Amino acid sequence: MRSNSLRVLLLASFSLLLSACDTGIQHMGATEYGVRFRKLPPIVGGGVGGSNSVASPLETVVVMPWETVYRFDTSPQYLSWGRGMGEGSNSKQVVQDEDVYTRAKDGNEAALKLMVRYRINPNPTTLVKLVQEVATTDKDVRRLVVSVVRSEIRTHMNTLRTAEYRDDKKRNETVDRALAATRDQLTKWGIDVEAINLTQYRFVRLRPDESEDTSYQDRLRDIQEKEQDIEGERTRIETVRAQKHTEYSVAESAYNARVSEANGYKAQSVYQGDAFYAAKANEAKAITAEGNAEIEGLRQQIAALSGKGGRAMLRLEVAKQLSKGDPKFVAVQTGQAGSLELSKTDVNQLIQQLGVAEGLVGAGSSSQTTPANSGVSKNRTPIATNEAAQAAPQ
Numbered sequence: 001m002r003s004n005s006l007r008v009l010l011l012a013s014f015s016l017l018l019s020a021c022d023t024g025i026q027h028m029g030a031t032e033y034g035v036r037f038r039k040l041p042p043i044v045g046g047g048v049g050g051s052n053s054v055a056s057p058l059e060t061v062v063v064m065p066w067e068t069v070y071r072f073d074t075s076p077q078y079l080s081w082g083r084g085m086g087e088g089s090n091s092k093q094v095v096q097d098e099d100v101y102t103r104a105k106d107g108n109e110a111a112l113k114l115m116v117r118y119r120i121n122p123n124p125t126t127l128v129k130l131v132q133e134v135a136t137t138d139k140d141v142r143r144l145v146v147s148v149v150r151s152e153i154r155t156h157m158n159t160l161r162t163a164e165y166r167d168d169k170k171r172n173e174t175v176d177r178a179l180a181a182t183r184d185q186l187t188k189w190g191i192d193v194e195a196i197n198l199t200q201y202r203f204v205r206l207r208p209d210e211s212e213d214t215s216y217q218d219r220l221r222d223i224q225e226k227e228q229d230i231e232g233e234r235t236r237i238e239t240v241r242a243q244k245h246t247e248y249s250v251a252e253s254a255y256n257a258r259v260s261e262a263n264g265y266k267a268q269s270v271y272q273g274d275a276f277y278a279a280k281a282n283e284a285k286a287i288t289a290e291g292n293a294e295i296e297g298l299r300q301q302i303a304a305l306s307g308k309g310g311r312a313m314l315r316l317e318v319a320k321q322l323s324k325g326d327p328k329f330v331a332v333q334t335g336q337a338g339s340l341e342l343s344k345t346d347v348n349q350l351i352q353q354l355g356v357a358e359g360l361v362g363a364g365s366s367s368q369t370t371p372a373n374s375g376v377s378k379n380r381t382p383i384a385t386n387e388a389a390q391a392a393p394q
Contacts, residue, residue, distance in 0.1 A: 026061045031075040033122055034061055035131045037068045048131050051124035070136045074122045077138075079146060082113030082200070095146050101206065102154040104162045108216060112157065113200040116149050118186075118193045126190025134189050141191060148185050149196060152178045165201055172198075 028034055034055035037048050055061045055069065063069055082099045099111035120130070120141060135141045156178040164170045179196045186193055203220060204212040304310060 024063055026063055026069055026071075028055050028057050028059045028061065028071070029073070030057050031073055032057055032071050033074055033120075033124075033127055034059075034069040034071045035127050036061070036063075037070060037131065037136075039066050039068060048128050051128065054124040054127050070131050071138075072120050072127065072130070072141070073138055074120045076117055076119045076194070077142070077145075079116040079118070079142070079149070080114065081150075082111075099202070100150055100153060102157045104160055104165060104203075105158060106161045108162045108203050109205045110157070110165065111202045111204045111212070112153065112198060114149070114153065115195075115197040115199055116145065116193065117195045118145050118191060121190035121192050123190055126188075130189045130191070145186065145191060145193065148182050149178075149193070152181045152185075153196065153198075156181070162203065165203075171201075 026034070035048060036053040036055065057074075061069055079095050081095050099113055101109060101111055103109050120127070120138075130141070134144060153175070156174050160170065160174055175196055175198050179193065182193045182196065202214070203217045204214050205216070206212060305313060
């Protein structure tokens with residue numbers, strides 16, 4: 001009976017010891033890792049073991065009375081500073097309702113609204129180092145991240161002047177430098193800070209009663225509104241300019257088309273004119289050549305008639321023409337001042353008389369004398385004498 005009572009007492013004491021030492025069976029969550037810690041002297045294996053002391057997600061861990069399991073959630077964690085930053089999300093994400101206050105390089109105070117995303121690296125080596133050096137709970141990690149991020153963002157944003165805050169490129173580059181500095185401090189413990197987002201900045205000053213003086217920010221807002229109006233006007237001007245440029249391009253295209261069309265008509269007209277000119281020039285050359293040939297023929301004919309045979313040819317041509325017409329009479333009469341008058345003459349007698357006259361002319365030529373009443377003119381052209389004309393039958 002006494003042995004049974006002693007056994008019950010031992011079991012009760014052991015159960016109490018297990019409950020006081022967080023002993024028993026623990027189940028890791030889907031994103032939880034556990035680091036086993038033995039609360040024993042180092043000489044007998046106390047402290048944190050190696051990588052084999054890390055429990056994986058969904059693993060069941062039996063915890064001895066002298067052991068403690070430090071559990072870490074490795075899912076993404078979010079931190080935020082500023083009013084309204086935690087709305088619609090887990091309230092644990094909000095670090096504080098107030099913004100992070102800092103000061104620009106030229107002295108103006110600025111209030112920053114931040115959003116930070118980080119997670120604990122599940123690497124067993126870094127988990128063991130995290131427990132050994134800085135944190136044993138998620139809250140400890142959170143406090144460490146908050147302090148480092150706040151410090152680095154203030155340090156780096158202090159390097160910007162007031163005007164540079166409004167430069168998106170410089171402002172974002174400064175935030176990136178703060179993120180790099182934060183990673184340099186926390187990565188060695190397996191805390192990966194993935195992003196720092198500056199969602200808003202305001203130039204405000206805290207009064208002694210903790211209220212905010214926004215007069216400078218109000219003036220900046222007015223300036224920004226005016227700049228937006230100016231930018232809108234510039235956009236409108238650029239739009240009108242682009243529209244006018246388009247209209248100019250259309251008009252220029254139409255002008256170039258008209259010029260090209262006119263040039264085409266001109267080229268066609270020039271071609272036609274050149275062709276017409278060439279044809280007429282060739283025609284003129286042909287006419288000139290024909291005229292020159294005719295002139296040359298006349299010259300040759302004149303030269304031929306001017307010689308000794310010209311008179312014979314003339315007589316032959318006169319006889320030929322007279323024989324063609326078969327006239328009975330021809331009126332030939334020499335008037336006063338050498339004028340030629342017509343009278344009726346028998347053609348046969350005229351031909352005979354022409355022969356007689358030619359004979360006389362030939363005789364006169366041989367003696368270099370010409371009778372005055374020979375009926376031959378000074379140009380040696382035989383004509384009928386008045387006596388012959390009177391002798392002709394009427």
